[in-house]
Amino acid sequence: MTDRTIRNLDNLHRSASTARLLNLLRVASDHGHTRAWAEDPLFETAILNRAMIVKHRLRRDELDCFVGRRHVATKIILPIDTADLRAGGRFTFVNQLGFERIMKEGFGLTPDHPDVETLTIIDQLPSLDPFLLRERLRRSGIEPAPCYFAISESDLAQMSSFVEQEIHPLVSLSVGDIAIMPGSVQTLAAKILSGEPGENMEALRVTLRLSADDYQEGIFCWKGFLYYKWVLTSLATEIRDVSEEVANLRPRGRIEPGLMDYLARTRVQLRSRILRTTEEARLTIQVYDTAFAGLSVEGQSGAFRDFLIQAPSMFSRLGEQLGALQHIVSFWRYRFAPGRAPVGVGELIDILMDFEAGLLGYGESDSGHYVAA
Known part of the structure; x- marks a missing residue:
């Protein structure tokens, strides 16, 4: 899905990661020159490793995107132009209807790809708190570089x-x-x-x-x-x-x-x-x-x-x-x-x-x- 009206996407980018936001574009900007960021990424897929991931409270018109009832979803935002965030971004929700097709057509990822597993784990978490996120990933054998878990x-x-x-x-x-x-x-x-x-x-x-x-x-x-x-x-x-x-x-x-x-x-x-x-x-x-x-x-x-x-x-x-x-x-x-x-x-x-x-x-x-x- 494309959203050119994502409110304050530029302001969102200026924010460091929080319990609500995992700002991988900011992480890439701050640490992309380091060896750790390059060798131990959170996602193998380059475009995902520069996404903004948000715990998003679903609006009424978004509830039908899912099977079953839920109030909060994990939103992946991909800026259309990282040099001009006012252009908005494309987005999808993790595990929305047709998610496997979106991952295959948009990123070339099959359901058993490690990046899909990582997204599923993130979706299962109650927040994007850096300590909780690190611990959950570590228990699943996923250990990205420490720069992904920095406090703002x-x-x-x-x-x-x-x-x-x-x-x-x-x-x-x-x-x-x-x-x-x-x-x-x-x-x-x-x-x-x-x-x-x-x-x-x-x-x-x-x-x-x-x-x-x-x-x-x-x-x-x-x-x-x-x-x-x-x-x-x-x-x-x-x-x-x-x-x-x-x-x-x-x-x-x-x-x-x-x-x-x-x-x-x-x-x-x-x-x-x-x-x-x-x-x-x-x-x-x-x-x-x-x-x-x-x-x-x-x-x-x-x-x-x-x-x-x-x-x-x-x-x-x-x-x-x-x-x-x-x-x-x-x-x-x-x-x-x-x-x-x-x-x-x-x-x-x-x-x-x-x-x-x-x-x-x-x-x-x-x-x-x-x-x-």
């Missing part, structure tokens, strides 16, 4: 001070508060966030008694949990506010008694799920907090070593939960921003059902598809 520059800037506060106790334990050199906490934070600590953190690897491979994976997990903790901390107030607004927003127009009862029940269930999901995510992050406190406060490395080894098994569920919560907050703030048109009862029910589906749990959608958050 804006998020990284906001996160840096948070990480510095988190790891200060570890630096203090190592050298003592008085002996902490200016910039030492910032330096360690930068090494953790880089994902490539190398020899500069060899002492910590030795302390944790980890092999080089396990240590590299462990550092990624540490970075991941710091990222998730930051996300949850950043969302905490908004989650609470949105859950209250969900419970109280009244749609415009007359509401049939049956729909009023259904809407009331859905509100209560959704608010409960939002709060329960938030608490479950908090408890998972508390596992990290306890293990890190053992290392940074008590000087006991065993619990933190065990945590780093076990952390990948906790990634998926935590990523699903936070992806769903991020979607709820961001979409609610977008739809009900000042000046937006009042919501009708039908649209409100659709929105609440979409939110609830995203919180049901991985693979529990009523369509047989994974519902994206």
Whole structure:
């Protein structure tokens, strides 16, 4: 399909990858000159490896593109002219009706091609969160270069001070508060966030008694949990506010008694799920907090070593939960921003059902598809 009216495609390109967007055109622009990008691409097909992949909330006229019911799809956008994104782009949805034919005619890819497998995995994910995406692909034996999983520059800037506060106790334990050199906490934070600590953190690897491979994976997990903790901390107030607004927003127009009862029940269930999901995510992050406190406060490395080894098994569920919560907050703030048109009862029910589906749990959608958050 061709879409010359894709809103703000140029603005979309300027955005780094997020939980909603995987901007491979931006990745190619930033890292296309590197050996890692060339040798370990996400997609073997060059045009796909420069696409923009979006978790897209389906409009009413797009629902018939799929067998079964779903609210969010994975949209592949191929710019018509990468030098002038105002020209718009061609797009398709992963696993829409006729998807195999589109892949064959448009890209020469058969259903068993590795790129089709990768797209299917991405479509099954609840979000494009870089940590969740990396872990899912890795479990399927797909390991692209690290540049595909970078946190956006804006998020990284906001996160840096948070990480510095988190790891200060570890630096203090190592050298003592008085002996902490200016910039030492910032330096360690930068090494953790880089994902490539190398020899500069060899002492910590030795302390944790980890092999080089396990240590590299462990550092990624540490970075991941710091990222998730930051996300949850950043969302905490908004989650609470949105859950209250969900419970109280009244749609415009007359509401049939049956729909009023259904809407009331859905509100209560959704608010409960939002709060329960938030608490479950908090408890998972508390596992990290306890293990890190053992290392940074008590000087006991065993619990933190065990945590780093076990952390990948906790990634998926935590990523699903936070992806769903991020979607709820961001979409609610977008739809009900000042000046937006009042919501009708039908649209409100659709929105609440979409939110609830995203919180049901991985693979529990009523369509047989994974519902994206």
